[in-house]
Amino acid sequence: MTEIGVRSAVRGEYDEIQGLFGGAMMFEASDDDLGRAMFEPDRALVATDGDDLVGTARALTRDLSVPGAVVPAAHVTGVGVRATHRRRGILSELMQRQLREVPEAIAVLWASEPAIYGRFGYGAAAWATSYEIDLHRVGPPAVRIRPGEIVELAPDDAAKELATLLRSLQERRPGVSGRSELGWQKRLQDKPDGRGGKTARRILVHRDETGAVDGYALWRGKMNWGPTGPANEVTLEELVAVEPIAYRALWQHVLTLDLAATLQFSYAAMDEPLQQLVTTPTALNRRVSESLWLRVTDVARALGQRQYAVPVDLVFEVADDLIAANAGRFRLTANGPQVRCERTEDPADLSLSVTELGAVYLGGRSLAEFAATGRITEHTPGALTTAGAAFSWPIQPASIEVF
Numbered sequence: 259m260t261e262i263g264v265r266s267a268v269r270g271e272y273d274e275i276q277g278l279f280g281g282a283m284m285f286e287a288s289d290d291d292l293g294r295a296m297f298e299p300d301r302a303l304v305a306t307d308g309d310d311l312v313g314t315a316r317a318l319t320r321d322l323s324v325p326g327a328v329v330p331a332a333h334v335t336g337v338g339v340r341a342t343h344r345r346r347g348i349l350s351e352l353m354q355r356q357l358r359e360v361p362e363a364i365a366v367l368w369a370s371e372p373a374i375y376g377r378f379g380y381g382a383a384a385w386a387t388s389y390e391i392d393l394h395r396v397g398p399p400a401v402r403i404r405p406g407e408i409v410e411l412a413p414d415d416a417a418k419e420l421a422t423l424l425r426s427l428q429e430r431r432p433g434v435s436g437r438s439e440l441g442w443q444k445r446l447q448d449k450p451d452g453r454g455g456k457t458a459r460r461i462l463v464h465r466d467e468t469g470a471v472d473g474y475a476l477w478r479g480k481m482n483w484g485p486t487g488p489a490n491e492v493t494l495e496e497l498v499a500v501e502p503i504a505y506r507a508l509w510q511h512v513l514t515l516d517l518a519a520t521l522q523f524s525y526a527a528m529d530e531p532l533q534q535l536v537t538t539p540t541a542l543n544r545r546v547s548e549s550l551w552l553r554v555t556d557v558a559r560a561l562g563q564r565q566y567a568v569p570v571d572l573v574f575e576v577a578d579d580l581i582a583a584n585a586g587r588f589r590l591t592a593n594g595p596q597v598r599c600e601r602t603e604d605p606a607d608l609s610l611s612v613t614e615l616g617a618v619y620l621g622g623r624s625l626a627e628f629a630a631t632g633r634i635t636e637h638t639p640g641a642l643t644t645a646g647a648a649f650s651w652p653i654q655p656a657s658i659e660v661f
């Protein structure tokens with residue numbers, strides 16, 4: 259058996275790397291110009307066995323909304339190890355090297371299985387609620403929509419207006435990833451062989467009385483004619499609205515489509531406002547799962563670049579088995595937009611590992627939840643209450659796409 263090596267990828271290797279990832283995930287990688295154009299070889303690692311690629315992990319350069327700011331975040335993706343080479347430590351090698359090399363203060367990913375990434379210091383920082391909506395029972399919001407308020411756009415005309423709305427969403431909700439121009443092209447790409455039997459994607463926008471676009475929805479349909487009549491299926495891919503009226507109108511539109519019986523939506527937030535707009539929330543058929551996992555790669559920089567809900571001045575003792583520079587005590591001082599985090603020799607008020615820090619970073623998890631199982635320890639009475647309030651955020655984090 260040859261020795262396994264780990265190295266950076268080179269530009270021409272995209273197809274082979276994507277093929278390897280597809281093999282691990284069990285999908286057939288298709289020709290993908292945009293994927294190739296967006297490939298960042300210096301941010302892709304490969305594990306080799308002789309001349310063969312046997313493992314890979316990539317990172318994309320994107321930004322992410324966090325409480326009170328939009329910051330750079332390594333978006334980790336394309337992680338896979340050839341089935342013949344599993345459980346020999348290849349993922350561990352790839353993850354350790356990737357974490358050492360990440361220039362951003364945080365890294366994020368969606369995990370195929372929740373058991374994989376905790377050991378590398380990632381914490382589940384956001385949840386996704388998926389809806390399987392029974393359209394006959396749900397009772398959509400009642401909104402009077404005037405002609406011209408909701409219109410369909412062609413993909414080529416849509417990206418610019420949609421990008422503005424996504425940026426507005428980032429200003430309010432943590433956990434939302436930004437998209438480059440190429441990223442938008444990829445998001446709106448709609449190859450017939452990628453539709454899974456559904457219609458082409460429909461791009462809807464809502465316009466306010468001045469004609470400005472203040473919300474959009476991406477959806478597809480699938481005809482399904484049952485023994486008792488029409489039971490079409492709607493898949494909502496994304497719904498972003500910056501004004502309440504746009505939010506209500508777009509939801510009403512997709513919940514009342516003729517011939518449809520069900521609507522599937524996988525990216526609702528825990529505090530999705532739709533829940534209080536429908537008459538029968540149980541008809542949403544909600545299911546919750548982890549969405550964004552977050553790894554703090556530079557404690558002082560990461561804590562210094564988000565904002566806090568209440569003033570705080572506390573010392574955190576952080577444990578990190580993989581990144582030595584993260585281990586130790588840090589004083590976090592925040593009052594409104596003034597935030598500082600630096601190393602200190604002062605005694606700790608709270609201690610925790612980098613995994614819990616990642617989990618609470620976006621404001622969607624409670625510190626008390628971790629303290630109750632001994633994963634966060636309070637040394638100074640009251641520190642847990644103050645830190646819990648400071649790290650919380652009025653809007654729950656939500657990631658609106660798997661990357």
Ligand SMILES: CC(C)(COP(=O)(O)OP(=O)(O)OC[C@H]1O[C@@H](n2cnc3c(N)ncnc32)[C@H](O)[C@@H]1OP(=O)(O)O)[C@@H](O)C(=O)NCCC(=O)NCCS
Nearest residue numbers: 282283337338339344345346347348349350369370371373
């Ligand atoms: C998940 C995957 C990347 C793991 O690669 P690997 O090289 O076998 O992982 P390692 O050998 O480095 O495993 C490290 C540890 O994680 C554990 N582990 C790895 N994959 C796991 C999984 N899917 N579930 C639970 N534990 C897992 C291993 O048992 C090992 O634990 P140990 O240190 O206590 O022995 C690989 O199995 C794979 O490609 N799976 C299919 C594609 C996929 O799910 N990719 C992730 C996309 S987010």
